[in-house]
Amino acid sequence: MxxxxxxxxxxxxxxxxxxxxxxxxxxxxxxxxxxxxxxxxxxxxxxxxxxxxxxxxxxxxxxxxxxxxxxxxxxxxxxxxxDDVLPRMAIFVSKYNHCLYDLLSRYHSGELKAEIPFILSNHTDLAYIAEQFNIPFYHIPVTKTSKNEVEERQLELLKEHNVDFMVLARYMQIVGSRLIDEYPNKIINIHHSFLPAFAGAKPYHAAFERGVKIIGATSHYVTEELDAGPIIEQDVTAVSHTHTIQDFIAKGRDLEKIVLSRAVKLHVKRKTMVYNNKTVIFS
Amino acid sequence: MxxxxxxxxxxxxxxxxxxxxxxxxxxxxxxxxxxxxxxxxxxxxxxxxxxxxxxxxxxxxxxxxxxxxxxxxxxxxxxxxxDDVLPRMAIFVSKYNHCLYDLLSRYHSGELKAEIPFILSNHTDLAYIAEQFNIPFYHIPVTKTSKNEVEERQLELLKEHNVDFMVLARYMQIVGSRLIDEYPNKIINIHHSFLPAFAGAKPYHAAFERGVKIIGATSHYVTEELDAGPIIEQDVTAVSHTHTIQDFIAKGRDLEKIVLSRAVKLHVKRKTMVYNNKTVIFS
Amino acid sequence: MxxxxxxxxxxxxxxxxxxxxxxxxxxxxxxxxxxxxxxxxxxxxxxxxxxxxxxxxxxxxxxxxxxxxxxxxxxxxxxxxxDDVLPRMAIFVSKYNHCLYDLLSRYHSGELKAEIPFILSNHTDLAYIAEQFNIPFYHIPVTKTSKNEVEERQLELLKEHNVDFMVLARYMQIVGSRLIDEYPNKIINIHHSFLPAFAGAKPYHAAFERGVKIIGATSHYVTEELDAGPIIEQDVTAVSHTHTIQDFIAKGRDLEKIVLSRAVKLHVKRKTMVYNNKTVIFS
Amino acid sequence: MxxxxxxxxxxxxxxxxxxxxxxxxxxxxxxxxxxxxxxxxxxxxxxxxxxxxxxxxxxxxxxxxxxxxxxxxxxxxxxxxxDDVLPRMAIFVSKYNHCLYDLLSRYHSGELKAEIPFILSNHTDLAYIAEQFNIPFYHIPVTKTSKNEVEERQLELLKEHNVDFMVLARYMQIVGSRLIDEYPNKIINIHHSFLPAFAGAKPYHAAFERGVKIIGATSHYVTEELDAGPIIEQDVTAVSHTHTIQDFIAKGRDLEKIVLSRAVKLHVKRKTMVYNNKTVIFS
Incomplete structure (x- = not known):
């Protein structure tokens, strides 16, 4: 054993x-x-x-x-x-498919040793991928007034499926406080900048505007403060004046999926520990 | 010709x-x-x-x-x-020697095709290096009340020596507005973080505190706003929980000198153009 | 126009x-x-x-x-x-799906602007992916004695479909001389090492044996000499003594798909030129 | 203690x-x-x-x-x-100064915790640097017929100065078998390519000829077989068709000195172990 x-x-x-x-x-x-x-x-x-x-x-x-x-x-x-009890991982997505595809193909090949009880989204765009991989898909739309019910419903699903941790694979909604409280250091997000630079919305646009020569992606545990949780993994790629915002976004997609998958694999192998809003990564 | x-x-x-x-x-x-x-x-x-x-x-x-x-x-x-008229470059330093040594060894080997009419410092610690390389050294100390005179004296020296551009090789003082106005896009600074993250003082301490997995250095043209001028060159290196702040600083030194030298070489070869606080780098 | x-x-x-x-x-x-x-x-x-x-x-x-x-x-x-006539690209595969998935998801999202008239394989394992993306799939098995007929049949298909260039997305067979002659600098391969190191079979095993600290992948145009054609794109990633050969292979997959896709995109945008077995890449 | x-x-x-x-x-x-x-x-x-x-x-x-x-x-x-007994390190050089400068500036700043009893060279070009840093310098010229005497004299110096390990900081001579036998895994070399690619002479010329998109440097322990000893550290940098061989050499210098210094620091901290011609690096 x-x-x-x-x-x-x-x-x-x-x-x-x-x-x-x-x-x-x-x-x-x-x-x-x-x-x-x-x-x-x-x-x-x-x-x-x-x-x-x-x-x-x-x-x-x-x-x-x-x-x-x-x-x-x-x-x-x-x-x-x-080690033979695989952690149970729920995936939250919105409309972008690159991180989801990357996670599922690693899951499918056996590289990512976890159970995936369900995929949850506030949109239906990616339902077809859940179907391709034969994983239950829940559609929970979010409106300004539905936040409490949404959180309630999410918590129910997580309990019902005995979920151990969640991955926000470009889920474009703020996760509620109750989820964060109930799953401390168990919600993994991917942010499309090298944090702490460009926290918040539209980081590629901000990076383009600032004229940086390097863009990045950061995977971190979700805490109450937006994009400020313990960092698990980061990576960067070079850009230049010849790249448009669209190029930043395309290059960024390649970073996001790799950085997120690395972080998820570290978590699944129990190689991450958290203290004082920082991580110890036994890689 | x-x-x-x-x-x-x-x-x-x-x-x-x-x-x-x-x-x-x-x-x-x-x-x-x-x-x-x-x-x-x-x-x-x-x-x-x-x-x-x-x-x-x-x-x-x-x-x-x-x-x-x-x-x-x-x-x-x-x-x-x-092309056979070499640009005249003044170097401003304080107490750290790594960037100065790196620039001078490239100058000495012919890799950096510029004239260096003088090195200026607010301290005397690095005078010995100027002497090693046989370059005039000016010591202009800075106090809270001497800022105007300092700037006056700096401008005189720059004019007197027909300086084309300046390199702040870890010069730990704010450069005055008159210098910035008279030498637009002609003052190159090295900042020890991947800007815009960790602008201002003690970036390695801030990076350590935040628990980032990557640290960086940024070379940029100096503008009125601190650490916010057009970025010429950036590079990064991986760090982990095993590194202390002292390790960050040591790894950072290697980045700083390389990133600054790259930026200076691009400027010397007239491969940089500036527009809207961003650079076009013809590398 | x-x-x-x-x-x-x-x-x-x-x-x-x-x-x-x-x-x-x-x-x-x-x-x-x-x-x-x-x-x-x-x-x-x-x-x-x-x-x-x-x-x-x-x-x-x-x-x-x-x-x-x-x-x-x-x-x-x-x-x-x-520019509005998209190049027609045939994809050759064997059993590994990571490069194929990566190419097709970029094709599907519009990032890779090419037509894909067919996917060809010496095995049937990946037929399901062709089906998912609704692309014709041809199964042409290869045996020691069938090489001539295989090449004949491949050429027919390429002509019939007006193929402009081919991508060997981990196609585990040697491509015949007639194809190479008819499609000079139009067959793009991905080799799983930083060439010229570890040309030939089992490069990850050889890299592990040699104890390198960096592994890589190389995309190149196919020429008569194995793994010796003009290099389009290379990238590397760090490894250490803690990694097994299986880890090398998993890390390598991430490199292979990214490096191959970059090379294919450069070719599709006509940003590659070849001379003296080397490439000029206008990136 | x-x-x-x-x-x-x-x-x-x-x-x-x-x-x-x-x-x-x-x-x-x-x-x-x-x-x-x-x-x-x-x-x-x-x-x-x-x-x-x-x-x-x-x-x-x-x-x-x-x-x-x-x-x-x-x-x-x-x-x-x-830990308070510093290892004694002899440096062997020929004519290039970049690695020597880099090591000595780290030694001087306290970053590299070793004693340096002497610098040895087959030329006198770098004697001035030894003088700058106040370290004894021995000039032992090498001719085709003097190899045995040279090795004899080197061994005497190493014994006399109680040297623990040697660093070949671009020493352009083959080290003799007796030295290798007496100092197993205690002679650190820097080779200017990403080994095993481009072992032997003129690797930058070979890399240029092959049209690679990445060049590298490798630090390794010296064994009988040329450039085939256990690898301690490697790093790489991107190149393109716009770079000349001279550019490769200049970019390579920056790699060589950083890679060699990293390897020497690992050795000095006793973080390297060797087995089966490979290293375990506890970094």
Whole structure:
């Protein structure tokens, strides 16, 4: 049984030794260990892939003992994931298809190891893609006055389908506070600029206007403040005076889909941890 | 005699044919022609390298005729440069030496084809480098109350040495308005972020705080508004949670010197044109 | 009527003036002019986008006069393309779908301005994609003994459909000499390494074995010598000791599709010229 | 007392737990732990930064016990480095100054934490730089017949100065077998191409001839086979048909110095391990 354990806690001497000793004592073989100390904040982070013999490991007992022996004394926040339980990911889209196609083709080829219980959109334009890939599609239109009901309906769907995290694949609506509260660091957005430059609407137009020589895309966890959540992944590409806004948009599409897919894959592999509105990425 | 001609004017049909026909009629051989139309603004830009027989070309006559036949009817702003007249470049520095060393080593190897009449600093820390390279060094300290005199003295030096353009190689003072007015699009700065992100002071600290995954550097012409002038060149490098602010600064130094040197070389080769606070770079 | 003219000829003084003067005299407005001189080989290249009044231009007359006045005296090889006549592109594939999907989604969105008369494969695996996009699909299996007939049948199809150029979107067969001869600089391949490193089979395995820190992809025109034709476009991505061969392959897929699509777009816009087994790319 | 321990051994269960438990038992605080398993070769690699109380640690006793308790049973190859003992680095150069300047300016600013007992060259051109930085300079000319004596003299100098590793900063001579044997994985070279492409002489000329769109530089450990040793670091930059061989060389210089300095810094921080002619880089 392969497991991934994520830990963060106040830094102090002896944590690595204590944790690895515990795993070893329980018959686990550590396959990979990543660790980081955020010096300024004095926080210790660890990600641990281990392999256990299925016949001998009592999962509940393991968790209880881990809590008593390690989590409580070291004040850890921690989680344990079984590698053969795939995370369940809902995709929110509007009208652009490039990010959706990219995610689904990686899903389809087995590169992106997640379940996709449904695709949700405020428009019907991309329903045909959901159909191509045989994934349920929900159309929840958004109007100025429907925001509360929309959020209610979204939450219902997420609960009903046991969704673990959401991907906003160029979903052109603001996500409501209740969703953000219920899914902290579990809503991944793609913004079409190298944040913090050009937050908000029409970043390619703003980049063109400013005359930058590089454009970018940023994938981040969604927080209350628009385009200000913890950054997971960024990438850029060169532009010049010869490019029109349309060229920026076309080049940007290639960035957006790659950057978003990279971020989603990191999340699915539990390689991201969040602290102080920043990410630790164990890549 | 090799020449470079830069032109910009309202776009209309027939300009290229008219200009190249004129050059040809004057016995010039066009070596390279670059051209661009900014569609939204309807502005035409051209850069033309030509070779003339030294014995037959009357330079004053050529300029007069160009004005009458082309510049006036097409409402051109234009300039003609002789390739063997090197532009005269003053370098302003404070205490950091990496950009200065980089520029001077390119100057010394012949890669950067400019004259350097002097280096100016508000500190004396880098005087030894000026001495190593045998270039006059002026120390003009800046205090809160001396700004006017400083600017006066700087202008005198620039005039006295027939300076064509200035490079702020991590000069940590605001350049005064009179200098900016007298040298429009002739003062090149390096800012240590991918503008417009992190304009102003301490960009690496701000980038660290924000948790970006990419840091950058931007070289631009100085205008009245801080860090908001036309961008000439930008580049970026990846960072991660493992990097401290000191690592950002060290990685940034490598970017700054390369980006600044690229921008200076483009300017020296007259490959930059400015319009609407943006650059056309004929690279 | 928008046109693109491509010219190459021995370099000499006055060509640009002669050509632009001719276009102007025929009532054409030059929209964009790109030009290059390969100094060592003394060859002049030009690409010219012009706009003509449809009512007054006699295309045959124009071509005849261009030949007499310019092409013959200057020994030009030249071609004229009407921008509203889309080039006809056949796609050859085997079993991998990522490049095919990428091309077709750009075709579908209007970003790739070409006709696609058919998709051809030596397998049937990707027939479903052709069906999704409503494009004819031909299955021509290849065996050791069928090579001649295969080539015969391919040529027939290409002729029958008036194909202008071919894209080998991870087509895992050697293309025959007759095709190469009949379509010189008109067969675009994607090779999954930064050529000339790792030419031939299994480049990701070879790259892994060698322990490189960067992998790449190269799009080039097909010539008789394997993976040795004129390079149109290359790109790379960083790898490390943490990546397996499977990771190399997954990262490589992202490179391959982007690099191939860029090359195809350059070809479709007639921005590529070939000389001495190298390309001039007017980007 | 800060220490860095490097370990590699056959992979098996329990190593991490055993090592971290040992360090903890000896009063050490593990600051950073990096680890990797090369699956195909079944080799385990670890790098461990630990902090010990200077008053209580008996270094010889620690080493003996580590050998008995861990190194012998786990068949480890291992080394322990004290962080305040700077490695001693000799620099070999010929006539190009860019890599030398870059290394020395990083050394001078404290970014490169090494001692530089001497600079050695087969020419006298760069003696002035050694003088600027106040570092002993040895001129050992190389002729066809002097190779044995040269190697003898080099070895003497290296021993005499207790050199830990060498950097070939564009040293244009083949290093002899005896040096390579005595300093395995301790001679760092910079090659001016993205290896394995363009190994050997004149790579920029070969790259120009081939018409590549990307050029690169590679830093690697020197082995008997020319340009075929374990790669530490690579980087690339875009080129186009507009660039001459001279442009390739100038762009390449910027790559070479940055890539070499990165590799040297990784080596100095003991972040490189070598196995099967490949590197593990704990960056």
């Amino acid at each position: 392969k497991t991934t354990i994520l830990i963060h806690c106040p830094d102090q001497s002896g944590i690595i030794s204590a944790v690895t000793g515990f795993i070893h004592a329980k018959g686990g073989n550590i396959i990979y260990l990543d660790q980081h100390v955020a010096k300024q904040a004095n926080v210790f982070f660890m990600r641990l892939e281990s392999d256990f013999d299925d016949n001998t490991l009592n999962l509940e007992g393991f968790k209880n003992e881990f809590t008593t022996s390690l989590a409580t004394p070291y004040q850890m926040q921690w989680s344990l994931h079984l | 090799k020449t470079t001609i830069l032109i910009h004017c309202p776009d209309q049909s027939g300009i290229i044919s008219a200009v190249t026909g004129f050059i040809h009629a004057k016995g010039g051989n066009i070596i390279y022609l670059d051209q661009h139309v900014a569609k939204q603004a309807n502005v035409f830009f051209m850069r033309l390298e030509s070779d003339f027989d030294d014995n037959t070309l009357n330079l004053e006559g050529f300029k007069n005729e160009f004005t009458t036949s082309l510049a006036t009817p097409y409402q051109m702003q234009w300039s003609l440069h002789l | 928008k046109t693109t003219i491509l010219i190459h000829c021995p370099d000499q003084s006055g060509i640009i003036s002669a050509v632009t003067g001719f276009i102007h005299a025929k009532g054409g407005n030059i929209i964009y002019l790109d030009q290059h001189v390969a100094k060592q080989a003394n060859v002049f290249f030009m690409r010219l986008e012009s706009d003509f009044d449809d009512n007054t231009l006699n295309l045959e007359g124009f071509k005849n006069e261009f030949t007499t006045s310019l092409a013959t005296p200057y020994q030009m090889q030249w071609s004229l393309h009407l | 800060k220490t860095t321990i490097l370990i590699h051994c056959p992979d098996q269960s329990g190593i991490i737990s055993a090592v971290t438990g040992f360090i903890h038992a000896k009063g050490g605080n593990i600051i950073y732990l990096d680890q990797h398993v090369a699956k195909q070769a079944n080799v385990f690699f670890m790098r461990l930064e630990s902090d010990f109380d200077d008053n209580t640690l008996n270094l010889e006793g620690f080493k003996n016990e580590f050998t008995t308790s861990l190194a012998t049973p786990y068949q480890m190859q291992w080394s322990l480095h004290l």
